[in-house]
Amino acid sequence: MQPIKNPLGRVFIHLSIWVFVLYNSVPFVWTFLQSLKTKKQANSRTPLFWFEPTFEQYSELWLEKVPENFSVLVYTLIAILITLFLFSVIGKKLSISSVAIRLIILGTIVLMLLSIPLFVKTAEFYDYFVNTMIVAIGTVIISIGIASLSGYALSRYLGIAGVILIILALAFRSLPRMAFGLPYFWMGQISGLYDSNFLVIIALAAVNQPFAIYMLRSFFKDIPREIEEAAMVDGASRFEAFIKVIVPIMWPGIITTSLFTLVLVYHEFLLVRILTLKNWTLAVAMQQYLGGISDSGSLPLKSAAAVSAALPLLVVILFYQKHLIKGITAGSVKG
């Protein structure tokens, strides 16, 4: 559409867009404010917008007890983050390959997060966080491994069975979680795997598989057949052609699909809730801060839990927002 030129119209457009922005973001901003208040301030009947922020809720959530040299540790953490940032800037100048930079940064951050308990006594919430990381990474690796092979096959095989499989994959996406959760629950009880990360990973990979296949197929379809045919003429087997020729071209598509799988796993509530007793992921861990039927729990603590559980994913998305939007549109607009 052509832009509206009329100044009154421009004002109207910016006003109405702010209505939408507020509609979508006010709850989050409000919760963030709540998480920085003391219990008394949060429960006040007239909302407070200006107050002395306190971080006691966060420390109660993450730490068993606050160590004496806490400020030193925080400064070290900030220093490491700044070094990483500088490294990423300098690395670009020195023309180190961007994949290597990303891998180094990612590895350092993961190591840093895993080494936290060596220095500080952490509370339960940290265990949920580690669980979430294990489950998310495991699921992404398994389901992308299977889905890239089958998505590739489906994009190349043009028989009618291929179309039916794709439709089935889409239909399975809409199936209720309960229909999978309960059988997996039963299997877990029989085999003794109930409440283990392994069972959760298998179940989540199964549930997210169809979507990953569907999405990867739409990326694979864009790659011309001639490329792998050329590789096969040169003497590569079909599998070799796939690993050595197709996968390198497909990196953006695979990253996008992994990101989507990651988001879906992170969001999963019901399945993890059914399959675990205490080995929760962050989304499920939220429920213990909800309070009972009548009382509403500790407001600031609940808000702090919500903010801390949402932040890791938000940070990841922040770096890959372009991939996310591309992924949403890839399967839909292009057809």
Next chain:
Amino acid sequence: MVTLMIVPLGLAVFIGLHRVSYSTFKNPVFVGLSNYLEVLSDPAFWDAVLWNILIILVVVPAHIILAFIAALILDQVTGPIRGFYLAAMLLPMIVVPVIGTVVFRQLFDPSGLIAWFFRVVLGERILFTETFMKALILIHSTWISTPFALVIFFAGLQMLPRDLIESASIDGANRIQQIRHIVIPQLRSLFLLNAILAVMDLLRLFDNVFVLTRMNPIFHSDTMQTYLYRIATTVKRLGKANAGAVLTVIIIMVVLIPFLIYMYREQIEER
């Protein structure tokens, strides 16, 4: 995919034929179809189905209209500020749904913003009655499913052929006419896609109902999924819950068949 998906489904049908409780996992008793009949004659199950269908009938049109308007407005904004607006609008989609619901619900708690607004402007306290809870579920479902549709519409608007609109505006079509006669027909397939995806997601609505009602039965707002969850955990009858799960799968398939046939035709043509 076949082993991971079909085997559990088959297992669900199989367990549905047995009487299984939490103490008798290893030796289920065969009871034939009685579990299925029991679910079918349970009025609570049909209430859940009807409520779920009502949610779909309200939320699908509401969120599509909202998302389309938002996308049209966002399309008018240019420059780097657009990225900021888009990111702010996508928040409900990126944040974990359970947390999104917690955050939303907080506004209505006695100390929340909207509750305060109600007290100051209308002089009334918010009471969590059944009607209010149902309205809240409808509003929240719309709120949380809008961003996804927004992204799809927005991408579609970017890809509209420019010359079509230019020639229309030269012919003297005003803005409303342009939208009515060019934009909407061009984006028809996106409207359909959004509808399909929303129906699929709403048919397995669970997270927000679970958090909003905290599974309190006084609200009578069970969807199909929360109904099954209730049977599996509070009544502790796995066989019946599995039978119910199989029945919901059948209901969902019946609802989806027209969409799936459409998709099938499209894929065959594309081939």
